[in-house]
Amino acid sequence: MITRRTRAVLLAASLVALTGCGAGTASDDRAAATAPAGPSATPVPRTSVQAAPLRIPGLGPRTRAGIPKDSEQAVVVTGEGRNSPDSRVTLYARTERGWEPGAVWPAHNALKGWTDHHRGGDLRSPIGVFGLTDAGGLRPDPGTKLPYDHGSGFTSPGTGFEGEPLAGSFDYVVAINYNRRPGTTPLDWTRPLGADRGGGIWIHVDHGGPTHGCVSVSETHMKRLLRTLDPALHPVVVMGDAASLAR
Template identity: 45%
Template structure:
């Protein structure tokens, strides 16, 4: 399995303290912060609330991904056989429900559902750095990493102390980046999640990740429990070309 180093020859990216600060402030670390394509604090919830009504029961086979309308489906690559669907409760809510779907032929099987959080000010179709909203859209998932040792990730995994959250943050946020999967919004695919490159410009934000939850809304990322992050890392397979489909319910349904 490929592992990232802190220097990328093509473009030469160095994980310096200054570069890391820019990454964190530009994304879930502390500011705002897509391939294609919507945070008030709240506490974690059980599996029976919010937008989970938009998903099927575990193991259910469906022709379409529940709650994802034609416009959003058209943005899912034809070769994608794994979809992480993030159903935000509303445009202004930080609460979301997350589900993993796997495609077999022309049908989708819902593998698992769990609660999570998105941007503390909700969702936007025009994300900008510092808006504290998560971007609505369909984004590929190609790279992972974190402070902790690789839990068995199928995606290329970059372990680095550079993921460590600043101790100036609230203690509840210290472990946010122990495990992360980079969401390919305004970033270079095939690089460490710490790569600060912003192809669309700094104002469009970046460093938007799936990462560990701290019990409330984020700066733009999607948070879930450690167990759920471990499950995703062990399940998302580059051969299945996984993507995340994320947004508030209204925008997902189109």
Template identity: 50%
Template sequence: MVVLAAACGVLLTTLTSCGGGPDAQKSDARSADAGTPKDKARTVDLKRIPDVGDRLQSKIPDNSRQVVTVYGEGRNSADSTVVLYTRTGSTWDRTAGWKAHNGKKGWAADHHEDDKRSPVGVFSLTDAGGVLPDPGALLPYTETASIQAPHYWAKSHWRDFDYVIAIDYNRVKGTAPNDPTRPEGQSKGGSIWLHMDHGSGTSACVSLPKAAMEKLLRTLDPKQHPVVVMGDRASLQT
């Protein structure tokens, strides 16, 4: 277990990029089990990830055996469905699904800092961490109190970063999720994670129930080269 010490300034930069913040709008919590996206996943050819078009499908690495797909409800919606697919041979199997949230203003093909939209694309998943002890993660896990959401945020957000999985957007792989390095520059945003849900949209991350985060942490295996495919449904299907 690695414990990372982070300066307050680094913490605030990281949390501003990812967390819901004190101005997050409230919404009713949604069911943890999302079911099948739309009604197509049980009838489509599961040699492909359902409802993902050729453009993004082609960006899934050939050696990836685990895909977390985030189906955003709409370009300007904060609501989404997350489905975990696992490949056996040439077939993708639906392993689990949950209701989730994304950026409070929806999605962006060209994400920038503080636009409150989650980036559309395919990104690897290589590093995890959180305030809580390692729950049995297969990805490298950094336990650190420095990642905790500040208590001037709404109380509903205080547990957001109990568990996080870094999405490899504008970050250095192999580092703790709250490493502030942004290879493409600050304006491109960063510190975009899968993290615990507080019942409403985020600043750019994807948030899931605690049980979902525990499931992903115990399932996503670096040997299986996991990736996340994420975006609103229209963008995913192009």
């Protein structure tokens, strides 16, 4: 037998279902019935979850710590392996959301891969974070904001490790600030760490094979890089094999 109390409960439940307000508990319903209405009601505070700033993927704490706080452009060169001459270049820009990725390009590095302690003639590219402050080339400035030294000193005679011609490799270059004096032409051979630690490490036009220590990308990508880099944004290159960058 359905009592009067049971009928009242069933009626209340059916009204809740019809109005779509079934998310609250019984105590919530009682509180809503007695809460003041209109503008005088106390608003319920809302909490927001702020997303963590975007980081550059693949970089460990040691590598991230090497990026200056005022750097807003990063050219990340990730080698396929410690002893591999193949790598990829990814351009990153720091925004309000963190590091945003841009273009990704195939690249070459040194014949024997990478090293933490580069020495002249070891045929390995240095691992680390280095400034990018100066550019130049055999061909005229393609529109970079970096200081650009245009001259005949940027010649590259001979052939590469795979017999490919090197002509045109230095048509466009960006000096990597490893063992060099920033603020000078890439042709300045001052070596603050000593001549035995090598130098002349550049980003330059790819000639189709491994380098002696530089990073190389296609001519099209080299011109785009030059037009992208802005000294006001304190650009850096972050370079090394993937395992080393993850440290």
